[in-house]
Amino acid sequence: MKKRAAVLGTGIIGAPVARNLAERFEVRVWNRTPGKADDLADVAGVCATAEEAVTGADIVVTVLKDGPAVLETMSAAAPGLARGALWVQLSTVGVTAVGELAAFADRHGLTFYDAPVQGTRQPAESGRLVIIAAGPESGRPEAEAVFSAIGNRTVWVSTEVGAASRLKLALNTLVLALTHGTAESLAIAEALGVDPRLVVDVVAGGPLDSMFFQGKAAAILAGDYTPAFSVGNAAKDAQLVVEAAERAGVEMDVTAAGLRRFERAAEQGHRDKDMAASYLASTS
Numbered sequence: 230m231k232k233r234a235a236v237l238g239t240g241i242i243g244a245p246v247a248r249n250l251a252e253r254f255e256v257r258v259w260n261r262t263p264g265k266a267d268d269l270a271d272v273a274g275v276c277a278t279a280e281e282a283v284t285g286a287d288i289v290v291t292v293l294k295d296g297p298a299v300l301e302t303m304s305a306a307a308p309g310l311a312r313g314a315l316w317v318q319l320s321t322v323g324v325t326a327v328g329e330l331a332a333f334a335d336r337h338g339l340t341f342y343d344a345p346v347q348g349t350r351q352p353a354e355s356g357r358l359v360i361i362a363a364g365p366e367s368g369r370p371e372a373e374a375v376f377s378a379i380g381n382r383t384v385w386v387s388t389e390v391g392a393a394s395r396l397k398l399a400l401n402t403l404v405l406a407l408t409h410g411t412a413e414s415l416a417i418a419e420a421l422g423v424d425p426r427l428v429v430d431v432v433a434g435g436p437l438d439s440m441f442f443q444g445k446a447a448a449i450l451a452g453d454y455t456p457a458f459s460v461g462n463a464a465k466d467a468q469l470v471v472e473a474a475e476r477a478g479v480e481m482d483v484t485a486a487g488l489r490r491f492e493r494a495a496e497q498g499h500r501d502k503d504m505a506a507s508y509l510a511s512t513s
Contacts, residue, residue, distance in 0.1 A: 230255075231253070231254050231255045232254055232255070232287040232288060233254065233255045233256075233257065233285055233286045233287050233288070234250050234254040234255070234256050234257075234286060234287070234288040234289075234290060234375070235256075235257045235258070235259070235276075235282040235283045235286035235288070235289045235290065235306075236250065236256060236257070236258045236259075236273070236282075236290045236292065237258075237259050237260075237279050237282060237283070237289065237290065237291045237292070237293065237302050237303075237306065238259075238260060238261075238291060238292035238293040238294075238298075238302075238320070239258050239259075239260040239265055239266040239269060239292075240260070240265070240292065240294075241349070241350050241353070241456060241457065241458070241459075242292050242319070242346065242348075242349070242350070242353045242358075243258075243260070243292035243293075244266075244268065244269060245350070245353040245354040245356075245379075246290065246292055246319065246353060246358075246379050247269050247272070247273055247290075248269060248272055248273075249353075249356045249378050249379050250290070250375065250378050250379065251269075251272035251273055252378065253374065253378050254288070254375075254378070256269075256272065256273040256274070257273060257274040257275075257276050257281075257282045257283075257286065258273045258274070258275055258276065258282060259275075259276045259277075259278065259279045259281070259282035261293075261298075261302070263277075278305070278306075279302050279303075279305045279306035279309075280305060280306045280307075280308050280309040281309065282306070282309075283306045283309040283310050283311075283314075284309035285309075285311070286309075286310075286311065286314060287311075287314055287315065287371075288314065288315045288316075288317060288371070288375060289303075289306075289310070289314055289315070289316045289317070289339070290317045290319060290375065291303065291316070291317075291318050291319060291320055292319045292320060293320050294320070294462065294465065295320065295321075295322060295323075295326070295465055296320075296322035296323060296325070296326020296327070296329065296330065297326070298320075299318065299320055299322060299326070299330060300326070300329060300330060300333060303316075303330070303333055304333070307337060310337050310339065312337065312338030312339070313338060313339075313340070314339055314340070315339070315340045315342070315368055315371050315372060315375075316334055316339040316340065316341050316342065317342045317344050317372060317375050317376075318330060318341065318342065318343055318344060318345075319344055319345060319346050319360075320345065321345045321394070321397055321398075321401065321465075321466055321469065322345075322394060322469075323394060323398065323469035323472065323473060324391065324394060324395060324398070324469075324472075324473045324476070325472075327343050327390065327391045327394040328390075328391060330343075331343070331390045331391070340364070340365060340367070340368040341364060341390060342362060342363070342364035342368070342372050343362070343363045343364060343390045343391055343392070343393045343394050344360050344361065344362040344363070344364070344372070344376070344393060345361050345393055345394055345397040346358040346359065346360055346361070346379075346380065347359040347360075347361060347397070347400055348380075349457035349458040350456070350457040350458075351457065352380075353379070356378065356379055356380065356381065357380065357381045358379055358380035358381070359380060359381070359382045359383075359384065360376045360379070360380045360382070360383040360384070361384050361386060361393045361396050361397055361400070362376065362383055362384065362385050362386065362393055363385070363386045363387045363388065363389060363390055363391065363392040363393035363394075364388065364390060365388055366388060369385075384396075395473070398466075398469060398470050398473050401466045401467075401469075401470060402470050402481070402484055404441075405463060405466065405467055405470075405484060405487050405504075406483055406484070406487065407439075407441055407442065407445075408445060408463070408487075408504050408505065408507055409483075409487045409490060409507050411442055411445045411446055411449070411505070411508075412445070412449060412505060412507035412508035412510075412511065413507075413508075413511065414428050415428055415446060415449050415450070415508060416508055416511035417511075420511075425449075425450065426450060428446070429443070429446045429447075429450070445505045448503060448505045449505050449508045454499070454502035454503045454505060454506045454509075455503060456501060456502060456503045457503055458503065458504050459500065459501055459502065459503065459504065460491055460494045460495050460499050460500050460501070460502055460503070460504050460506050460507070461495060461500040461501065462504075463491050463504035463507075464488060464491035464492055464495060467484055467485075467487055467488035467491060468488055470484050471484055471485050471488055487507075490507055490510050491504070491507065491510075493510045494506050494507055494509055494510040497509065497510065
């Protein structure tokens, strides 16, 4: 018999995660916005509450916006949680929240894996996420069964819970800088009367080129801000980096400025657009 997995959160990443898991597990799903999980009814049981979704589950997978949302959801689900179940936490929650989640897992007898992912909509849909994992060795074979269904690579950071979330903040610092760098490069070219497509033409095939640059530049040039990762989520992640840096005594000038840029984009009405809409914050 297939093991049962509950996926809590069926947004841009959660929905394809659930669909890919359904190839190997019996899956139940829940989303806090009623109806958002309905598109998964062909492969998973759609549940009205988080508690219903986790009842009888061997594995619980959380793919929610932030630490408070994860803790709130798991608290609501608590009556249905089975002691000994595996909890795979994929959300980017930051340094403080991951400790709170690990404490929750201890209180409820769950085996907790701190496992934020690198990748957005397309890698999630194709099962090519990179999983950054930390947690006990005892449950790793079961955890890796989940990871292999949703990703093409797992990087084990440590047995120490929280280590993966700390690494994710470092990686997100680079992602956010690349996003703003691409947006501002195209914006200043256009403002100076240069076709911004020439920026892409010069970069293509050279040492500055990357799939990420090409993807964000193409979206900006096409004016297509269909979210792979939203401005709102990017601002949340930037805030987590800034807060962690303050506690660590590190000055993060670029990330702090980037946070203000995302906040400005959100204030201009672009919160739910792809983070490439940083480009739109170039004008007031």
